[in-house]
Amino acid sequence: MFYTAESVEQLAEHFSQLPGIGKKTAHRLALFVLKMDRPSVDALAAALIAVKEKVRYCSICSNITETDPCAICSSSKRDRTLICVVQEPNDVLAVEKTNEFRGLYHVLGGALSPLDGIGPDDLRIKELLERIGAGGVDEVILAMNPNVEGEATTLYVSRLIKPLGMRVTRIARGLPVGSDLEFADEATLSRALEGRVAV
Amino acid sequence: MQLTRLLLRQFRNHAETALEFSPGLNLLLGDNGEGKTNILEGVSYLCLGRSFHGASDATVVQMGTNGFLVRGTLASDGGVEFKVESVYEVPGGTKRVSVGGSEIGRRTDLIGRFPLVVLAPEHAGITAGGPAERRRFLDLTVSQASRIYLEDLVEYRRALRQRNRVLLDAKLARRTPGSALEPWTDLLVRTGSRIALRRQEFVEEFRPYVDRAFAALTGTREHPTLLYASEVLPEASMTTEAAGEAFRTAIGAAEREETRAGTTLVGPHRDELELSINDRSVREFASQGQHKTFLVGLKLAEFSYLKDRCNETPLLLLDDVFSELDAHRCRHLLDLVAHAGQAFVTATDERLVPTDVHGGAMKSRFTIQKGRVEHVEHSRT
Numbered sequence: 001m002f003y004t005a006e007s008v009e010q011l012a013e014h015f016s017q018l019p020g021i022g023k024k025t026a027h028r029l030a031l032f033v034l035k036m037d038r039p040s041v042d043a044l045a046a047a048l049i050a051v052k053e054k055v056r057y058c059s060i061c062s063n064i065t066e067t068d069p070c071a072i073c074s075s076s077k078r079d080r081t082l083i084c085v086v087q088e089p090n091d092v093l094a095v096e097k098t099n100e101f102r103g104l105y106h107v108l109g110g111a112l113s114p115l116d117g118i119g120p121d122d123l124r125i126k127e128l129l130e131r132i133g134a135g136g137v138d139e140v141i142l143a144m145n146p147n148v149e150g151e152a153t154t155l156y157v158s159r160l161i162k163p164l165g166m167r168v169t170r171i172a173r174g175l176p177v178g179s180d181l182e183f184a185d186e187a188t189l190s191r192a193l194e195g196r197v198a199v
Numbered sequence: 200m201q202l203t204r205l206l207l208r209q210f211r212n213h214a215e216t217a218l219e220f221s222p223g224l225n226l227l228l229g230d231n232g233e234g235k236t237n238i239l240e241g242v243s244y245l246c247l248g249r250s251f252h253g254a255s256d257a258t259v260v261q262m263g264t265n266g267f268l269v270r271g272t273l274a275s276d277g278g279v280e281f282k283v284e285s286v287y288e289v290p291g292g293t294k295r296v297s298v299g300g301s302e303i304g305r306r307t308d309l310i311g312r313f314p315l316v317v318l319a320p321e322h323a324g325i326t327a328g329g330p331a332e333r334r335r336f337l338d339l340t341v342s343q344a345s346r347i348y349l350e351d352l353v354e355y356r357r358a359l360r361q362r363n364r365v366l367l368d369a370k371l372a373r374r375t376p377g378s379a380l381e382p383w384t385d386l387l388v389r390t391g392s393r394i395a396l397r398r399q400e401f402v403e404e405f406r407p408y409v410d411r412a413f414a415a416l417t418g419t420r421e422h423p424t425l426l427y428a429s430e431v432l433p434e435a436s437m438t439t440e441a442a443g444e445a446f447r448t449a450i451g452a453a454e455r456e457e458t459r460a461g462t463t464l465v466g467p468h469r470d471e472l473e474l475s476i477n478d479r480s481v482r483e484f485a486s487q488g489q490h491k492t493f494l495v496g497l498k499l500a501e502f503s504y505l506k507d508r509c510n511e512t513p514l515l516l517l518d519d520v521f522s523e524l525d526a527h528r529c530r531h532l533l534d535l536v537a538h539a540g541q542a543f544v545t546a547t548d549e550r551l552v553p554t555d556v557h558g559g560a561m562k563s564r565f566t567i568q569k570g571r572v573e574h575v576e577h578s579r580t
Binding site: 152 | 308345346347349350354357358360361362364365368378379381382383385386
């Protein structure tokens with residue numbers, strides 16, 4: 001039984017399948033769409049279809065892109081001897097925002113997690129090894145999430161790359177910038193001590 | 200540490216119960232099933248973020264309601280007050296814990312801030328049950344004293360579940376797990392060797408506390424020993440690296456057997472804390488009385504140990520222990536914590552509790568009936 005129009009209910013149902021959207025918000029969004037003018041709704045619908053039709057995975061780094069190879073892989077300004085390995089396309093965005101990294105990326109598409117049915121064959125690890133095997137890479141930076149699954153992925157990938165002879169590094173874990181040492185919890189501080197560097 | 204106020208809302212059989220506690224002994228009286236233990240469980244939500252029974256949040260919600268709230272005011276030994284709140288909502292199954300109004304991201308961030316020692320009937324398993332009960336005792340005590348240990352433990356358990364899955368998948372597919380097992384073994388070895396070493400270190404630190412508690416309980420008649428036995432630590436005083444090597448060797452040797460079993464067979468999750476009195480295993484040879492003495496001794500030692508380690512007097516919860524213990528042990532138990540601590544004690548019959556101890560401190564008596572506090576009495580002995 002519908003208290004509003006059936007198509008509003010249907011739209012709300014679709015919205016509620018999105019991450020972070022509950023039933024109430026889904027209804028608000030659906031009613032908002034109803035109030036939007038026709039060209040804006042057309043544009044929204046077209047944008048939804050476009051991401052499915054135009055976006056694909058870069059054949060080199062597996063990041064999402066509309067042109068293959070992607071803008072980063074085909075740029076002449078990037079340092080091609082350096083590859084930063086991340087879990088998801090979002091992580092590429094995060095690292096890019098720093099404006100500090102001028103190398104290339106490799107998106108694995110997740111982290112190892114047997115409990116979720118994700119094993120080495122489900123990640124783009126083979127593709128990474130092929131890229132490195134083709135030569136010209138001096139350093140591979142592993143930038144996984146600082147949790148158990150990210151850590152296992154770091155260990156697994158580094159075991160495979162190390163025999164190939166290049167430098168394998170990982171991003172540091174530890175204290176956030178702008179915080180005081182005395183306020184850091186012991187666990188974070190002990191990780192930071194573990195990953196200490198020579199000055 | 201002192202708990203001054205507690206509010207339970209839609210918690211077990213308490214629709215709305217507000218209590219003000221005394222700094223000394225707080226006696227909760229009532230027949231079985233009236234809701235005495237539920238009050239202790241509420242206290243455990245403030246200190247550990249969950250029930251000390253290990254009951255799930257959903258089962259603690261009062262029947263027919265949509266969630267619970269536990270709120271308490273805790274004062275540190277130094278006199279600083281903290282309002283701690285734990286709110287659980289059935290739709291979505293989310294629990295929010297906050298201290299002083301700011302939300303805590305993970306439950307583990309709460310553990311150790313407000314130390315707690317619990318003695319309940321199910322703890323009889325520590326001396327009489329299997330090794331898992333003794334590891335649980337070890338883990339909860341050390342976790343409250345060390346954040347690093349707790350983090351390692353969380354990581355170890357997660358890595359163990361992942362590794363077991365790889366082994367199980369391999370078993371079901373009738374193949375060897377191959378290189379998919381390696382990163383999980385690496386993680387297990389890294390955190391597992393640290394856990395085993397920390398437990399061993401704890402047992403060393405803990406021994407004098409147990410000796411002191413036993414001397415107070417039994418005089419010089421009975422001499423307790425605690426020994427941490429781990430496959431990861433084949434020798435005494437090993438370095439983290441050596442322990443890691445030993446763990447790796449042992450787990451490497453077990454791989455075929457592990458694949459057959461479909462689960463991890465080596466590691467600190469299989470270790471044992473051996474307890475004995477006068478060099479005889481408690482589990483095999485102790486009398487009923489010795490079991491009780493040992494358990495009370497361990498809990499008293501835990502109380503003093505946490506007090507020293509956390510620089511804060513733990514709260515003590517004693518759930519229905521006086522029907523099990525004789526008057527002599529009861530008196531010691533209360534006497535030993537009386538000097539410094541606040542205790543919450545449930546009993547069906549007040550005559551079982553020697554209330555004349557607790558020199559000078561305020562004590563309170565609550566009568567609980569059908570999830571309501573029917574009678575309160577504050578007095579000074």
